[in-house]
Amino acid sequence: MNLREQLRRLVPPAPPSPQPGLPRQAARPEPPAASPPPLLPVASAERIELRGPPGARYFVRTLRFAPEARHGLRQLGELAALDVAWLAELADAEPVPGAPGSPVFLDVETTALGGGAGVYVFLVGLGRLEPSGWLLEQWLLREPAAEPALLAELAARLQGAALVVSFGGRSFDARMLADRFRLHRLPSPLQRRHHADLATPARALWRSRLGSCTLQAIERQRLGIARTADLPSALCPQLYFDWLRRPGEELAPMAPVLAHNAADVLALPVLALELAARTRRGTDPAERLGLGQHWRRRRRWEASRRELERSLALDRSPGHAPLAARERAILFAELGRVYRRLGRYAEAARAWAELLRLPEPPLEALLALARLAEHRTRELVLAEHAAALALSLLRRRAARLPAERAARLQAELVRRLERLARKRAAAAAAAGLRSRPAGPSAG
């Protein structure tokens, strides 16, 4: 066997390229920019340039949209009034102090998802509002040797931006780019502090109702955007590989990928505007609850309390879709947690006590209530109720918990119930009263 035959046995040749098929269909009638939404006017101007010396070239595609261009529920020009500081705060970031530029919206496509030195960021999409309108730029790697030049240009463009906005970009886009910058030993322009990843607040707000919180699910159900003929992300790398191996400079085969990336970037300003507006003045109790949890995770106790109380008020007032029973249990559990944290023990006890009346109360909250009522608010009867309910729940759910933990909790609860009974008897004796047994007894 010669070397080639041996290699064929060891590393199978690739199957014939799937060139005809889905991509062609997706690419068919649309001009490159047009796959996004019917509501959005076609780009008013598209420019495509091939830059770099032979062997190290990359494409830059620029699309301009009028400020009045409508996308989903919003006009792109509304961005001018976006409260950038608030958006940043929501996403645990901060704008660059004194930065002249507006926020930039970022999304990248990579040759694989896993990361590593051999995974290329082959397409970077960057959008921002300029005085003349909305500008979308896309950098597409034609030859891998162009990467340093492409990255340098991207870095220059990011320079001076007040905030980088992405969806899921802190854990993906920024990390992938950071790897590329480090690989070429270039300073990375992306700083975690100034990167607002909207996925976290969006999920906090909508997860309980949407189930799937992908960007496209959010677009469809919360932003009024309907993508048509969108290429699934998973197919982008293969289309890119096929295009790389084609001779010539024709960009058309990459149109579906460019369109997909453009759609991802274009959804970001709409998402930013909606998030900012709904978190400022929304009237949906479920969203307030999600936001309250969001702040609680950040240890922003006062902000969390405000939102949770708002949720409770909205839930009780007519004219708003009420919370589901499961959500209400979460709300009281969260309220109790935040009050306790703020040292407002009596209110914490009241919030948690509401749980005793609900089906399926969270076990953790009952345990916390038993502790709080016994030691802080000294409501022994309430403590006994909570502990007894926790014990019965624990017995029902024991199979779902690790055996060791279930046994430990159970022993703890039994001890607590015994202690509470003693304390109550002592208190009754001290008060000269006959104690009346309350709730199920310890067993």
Next chain:
Amino acid sequence: MGIEALLAALRQDPRFMGAVTHWEVEPARPASWAPFPEAIAPGVRAALAARGIERLYSHQAEAVAHALAGRHTVVVTPTASGKSLCFHLPVLQRLRERPGSRALYLFPTKALSQDQVAELTALVRALGSDYRTYTYDGDTPAEARRLLRDGGHVVVTNPYMLHTGILPHHPRWTNLFQNLGYVVIDELHTYRGVFGSHVANVLRRLRRVCAHYGAQPVFLCASATIGNPRELAERLLEVPVALVERSGAPRGERHTVLYNPPIVHAELGLRASAVEQVRRLVRRMLPFGVQIIVFARSRNEVEVLVKYAKDAAARAGLPAEAVAGYRGGYLPRLRRRIEQGLRAGEIRVVVATNALELGVDIGALDVAVLTGYPGSIASFYQQAGRAGRRLRPSLTVLVGRSSPIDQYLLRHPHELLYAPREQTVIDPDNLLIKVNHLKCSVFEVPFGPGESFGTAAPPAPAAPGGARHDPAAPEVAALEGGPRPDETRQILEYLASEAQLLHRVGDTFYWMAQAYPAEGVSLDTTDVDNFIVYDLERRCVLGEVDRPSAMTEIHEGAIYGWQGEQYLIERLDYPGRRAYARKVQCDYFTQAELDRSIKALAVDAEARFATYEARRGAVEVTTQATLYKKVRFYTRENVGAGEIHLPAEVLDTTACWFTLAAPLAARHGLFGPQAGALLALRNLLQHTVPLFVRCDPRDICVWSEVRAPAWGDRPTLYLFDRMPAGSGLAERVFAAHRAIFATMLAVLRDCPCPHGCPGCAGVELEIGPGAKPIAQRLLADLLADDAADGRAPSPGRLELPAGTPG
């Protein structure tokens, strides 16, 4: 009591001495000291003094001087001779000079690195610095990983993590690679065979990544005593390496005893089983209060011997916990517990496979008992070295098996005790291995014009000077086929044009695929696709079994031994890679039988002789487990059988095979009553090859067909490589096969048994009556004819092992 008393008692025991074929005593050796090299900073010296180190052994001083001068170095020392200081000292000195510098320590296994980190950390503390040493392995939590990537001065890891975790993600390790001063590679001798060939390629990748960041680290290696440490280091590193081999560490008196179990059946030539003899020896030694390590060949044997040793311990009034097994497939936590038990002296007997050959720190043991020759002289010394690390006498007993190689060495003790150690061979250019790592390497750094993966011409193996006593010499000769031409470009072009994994722009190749190449490459073929053995009662994982072994070890009905206990495999979920086991009390173990077919895919070389043809090439081997036997403990009688229904294993590999001429075969009755003579040749071949080719006996397989359809229905003897795509063993056997035949003939002639025994052709029951003399005449006929046509290897270049009549 104690080791001295044991030695005296054994010497006075006529029954024991009756089986001893050789008793070697090496006197104790005092320490040889040397002053600290001038260049070591006073602060570093003071830190060592604070740790009780006032001066260096001569080999330490020599190694440190090389390292400080920037020379790649390999230190060859026995265990417990203070070799780690040879690394730590230059690393600390460099950190002193350049606080931003980094070092990378590579250990073959996780366990070894833990001991080293503790030592280095203690030194750093004594130095009053805050140089940070971190272990990076599969257990390192994610948060700690980021910390160590940026802040770890010394990163301790293993080849597996370097391969999958570090090199592919080098952009996250820029701090390490830009400032890398030293790369320490410990236990160099373990990087042999398939594993070594993989590691050589991982090191090629490491050097390419270092070059990308402009670093040129100095490599500091340590190896146990092998025949060719410098050559191995130079093949692994592909640069010239300085050798430090004279140990200055002291050593206690060493006793080495070769013990041949008595013949129990003269007519059949049957000797008492080595396992049985080991059982008795352990029982005899336990009351002397010595700590014993027993080496066994297979996992199964470990379990059988642990059971025996536990019985013996009970009789000696010791708790069952005083006996432990130690083998691959045990989970790490159990291993750590056993290592601690050994160091603390709570475990008195440990029965191990070669998993304990490595420098796992288990403290000083008194006695090593080897159940059979471990397959190579280097392994023999590694195992023997487990006894006698202290300045006290130590004892090693090699209990011979009935196999031809054991019997040969017991009859020629000088071959074992005075022969130069074997050459340790790796084949970094094995096509499968090289292609796989080349893929990983392109993923890591694109290949530029003219770049090659590894040196085109590896350093030629040193000519064996004292080849007279070197059984491995023929293999060295066989290796001198000249370097292979550089294939890098051709492979890259194939990967780009046909496999479509790479993208070529001009003369540069880039990785362009969604796959993550390191994920599909296993460094030792056992760490991927393992079966889990699950205990149905305790609901936990007992251990792991690699896929090719599953059909023989964990088929339904198999008895799986674990820490001396028996588990019955009740169900095997083959696609789910899980076996469900239940602990049982039974008095038998199981042995599976295999059926095999070999299809030649291509013939790469051929040599025709009047009486036979030799060929080598690519083959496809299909192996199927058919049934299993239940074998009773102690008596080894057959107490039942069952069928096995599992998918066949298909292996693409290289082989060499010998087809006998029809007239010759007919003359010796091979087609009729004497077919067993072919089995005799097969047995001999299996056992003789390891004398010529340094390999684990399990790396090769032999097979035979009386009427091979592909070869004119003539008798054919096959030998194939267990490594997919082959590791070069078949080529070497093909080249050396005349010398191997000659040794096979010598084994038959030397052995006094009339009809075959396990020490030569195999037992008469297996090969049939009269097969031994037929096999002997057959071999003589094969060797008589010297005139080959075709591309025959030149037998004139091969030297026979001493004591082998030509």
